[in-house]
Amino acid sequence: MELSLATRTVDEHTVLEVGGEVDVYTAPRLRERLVELVDAGARNVVVDLGRVEFLDSTGLGVLVGALKRLRAASGTFGLVCSKEPLLKIFRITALDQVFPIYPSVEAATSTPDDRDGSGPTS
Numbered sequence: 001m002e003l004s005l006a007t008r009t010v011d012e013h014t015v016l017e018v019g020g021e022v023d024v025y026t027a028p029r030l031r032e033r034l035v036e037l038v039d040a041g042a043r044n045v046v047v048d049l050g051r052v053e054f055l056d057s058t059g060l061g062v063l064v065g066a067l068k069r070l071r072a073a074s075g076t077f078g079l080v081c082s083k084e085p086l087l088k089i090f091r092i093t094a095l096d097q098v099f100p101i102y103p104s105v106e107a108a109t110s111t112p113d114d115r116d117g118s119g120p121t122s
Contacts, residue, residue: 005033010109014042019051022059030059034066043075046108055086060095067099078108
């Protein structure tokens, strides 16, 4: 399956919508796009995994790298994920303790004062 990447802006957040499979073959494209976003000045990045069908350890590594890059730039990084198979991967690897994981783009992009308990699922 092919990897699809689409970027949009929601409030002050750059939302990267990812679809398809994130694996050893497609992860380099995801990494390049995330680096481009940060290099272009994005500081509040949300990666929407809602259309991702498969995520392997290479993909997890790309997401961890993006988190580190944004933290170093005083930015924020969040994931949108509601699919149980993907959430299970984050729990098994304990990355649910590392990433803020939200059930929707709306929850991820709202300010802390706007959140109504629909914040991170982790």
